[in-house]
Amino acid sequence: MPNDADIFETLRQELRRGSLILAVLGQLRSEHYGYTLRKALGDAGVEIDEGALYPMLRRLEAQGLLTSEWREEERRNKRFYRLSDEGRAVLDRLVEEWTRLNASVDAILKG
Amino acid sequence: MSDLIERYLGAIARELSERQRADITAELRDELMSQIEGREERLGRPLTEGELEGALRDFGNPVVVAGRYRRIPHLIGPQIFPFWWQTTKVTMTVIAAVYVVLIVLALLTQGPHERDVPSPVLVLGFTFGVITFGFALIERYGNPEKLARRWRPDGLPPAGGKTKGRFEILVEMGMTAVALAWWSGLIHFQNTMPGTGGLQVDLAPVWTVWFWPILAYMVVELLVNAHALLRPARVIVNSGLAVARNLAGAAILYNVRLDGHFVEVSSPTLPLDVLARMQASFDRGFNFAIGVTIAVFLALAALEAWRLRGHVVSQSGAPAAA
Known part of the structure; x- marks a missing residue:
């Protein structure tokens, strides 16, 4: 039977899942490769492990929200990601939705 | 050290489709190398073999890592x-x-x-x-x-308990399936009675005459039950079909019962007069059992007809009979 810590962890992950996509899209308004993207997110307080990040980047690229290109940097080939025009439009709408939802949930929690 | 990394990336690559293999492993290689270099920079020395193994374990089981890329x-x-x-x-x-x-x-x-x-x-x-x-x-x-x-809300079964339950239908379907398999010859049962000196009991010719109607009845019974299972909301159709099926069963058995001779007993060892008495006993027993079965069929038909009346009345908007 799951204990309180397990239940909290499961709920925490569910809560974070949608927000992570938003954070990744937001961070990719400027170009990053995987490692620096993860570091930048971590520095901003959004920890994400590589096992979740890379498949997410591929999915978002397949959906047309990101573009990517391979370039050599620091003597190694790296794949650089950036928000596409379509991704930018989707992000703007998601931010609106996030702000509205955040305000509503905040009001409920404080009420 | 690099051998361990190559083996790790190779294990991931084997789990990926050929189309995406090179691309994903190149990206993971860069991530892995960046992580290792970051740790080395913090420590101010190269990682030991044990620390590298720890880093790879932290990165994840190769099967799990590759699995996350599946569509x-x-x-x-x-x-x-x-x-x-x-x-x-x-x-x-x-x-x-x-x-x-x-x-x-x-x-x-x-x-x-x-x-x-x-x-x-x-x-x-x-x-x-x-x-x-x-x-x-x-x-x-x-x-x-x-x-x-x-799905449609009006396709849901009625909330009341006036229809056959799903478990009841499933058990009935299982029993009919066995009966059908035996009747059509797919499975056989021993027809020599144990402990009776080799007494053999075979079906009388009347059953051969009624073979196809009985087979058809069993198939219809399966289909009617399947319909009740898949379309529980069609209560009027289901009850109507159940009435018809039970009446058909009673009619078939009534005609079989008119023959009066239901099984043929034989034995290589028992005397003829004993066999004749046994034959008469079996026929009387079957006659009674078939009579009871006909009564059960008619009772079930009456029960379903009563349910049918209730459904018709409730669907026509009038209060259902109790």
Whole structure:
């Protein structure tokens, strides 16, 4: 039977899942490769492990929200990601939705 | 050290499709090398073999890492899982009912022969595999959302208890399936009575005359029950079909009973006068049993007719009869 810590962890992950996509899209308004993207997110307080990040980047690229290109940097080939025009439009709408939802949930929690 | 990294990346690559293999492993190589370099920079020295192993373990099991890149990471997803579970439950119940009937008959008649009936474990395992494979195909190539949308509130069964329960229908279907398999010759039961000096009991010619109507009746019974199971909301149709089926069963047995001679007994050892007495006893016994069965059919037809009347009255808007 799951204990309180397990239940909290499961709920925490569910809560974070949608927000992570938003954070990744937001961070990719400027170009990053995987490692620096993860570091930048971590520095901003959004920890994400590589096992979740890379498949997410591929999915978002397949959906047309990101573009990517391979370039050599620091003597190694790296794949650089950036928000596409379509991704930018989707992000703007998601931010609106996030702000509205955040305000509503905040009001409920404080009420 | 680099050998361990190459082996790790190779293990991930083996789990990926050829189309995406080179691209993903190149990206993961960069991430892994960046992480290792970051740790080395913090420590101010190269990682030991043990520390490298720890870093790879932190990165994750190669099968899990590669699995996250699959388009559909599960065999049966959450959207179709309830349908898979429902289908599995229903099918397994029918099969279990068939085997329970077969086991009871085996205990009573020393049959059916083992060669006629495959092992229940094999049948249940195979059926489970076929159902799961079918739903995995829907998950992979079909439209699970469409499956979930295919229902209508007015297709739901009535809330009252005036219809046959699903379990009752499934058990009846299992029993009919066994009867059908025996009647059509797919399975055989021992017809030599144990402990009676080789007394053999065979069906009389009247059953051959009524072979096809009885076969048709069993098939209809299966179909009527299947309809009741799949379309529980059609209460009027289901009750109407049940009335017709029970009346047909009673009519067939009534005609069989007119013959008066139902089984043929024979024995290589028993004297003829004993056999004649046994023959008469068997025929009397069958005559009584068939009479009771006809009465049961008529009672069930009456019960369903009463249910049918209730459904018709309630659907016409008037208060249903109690």
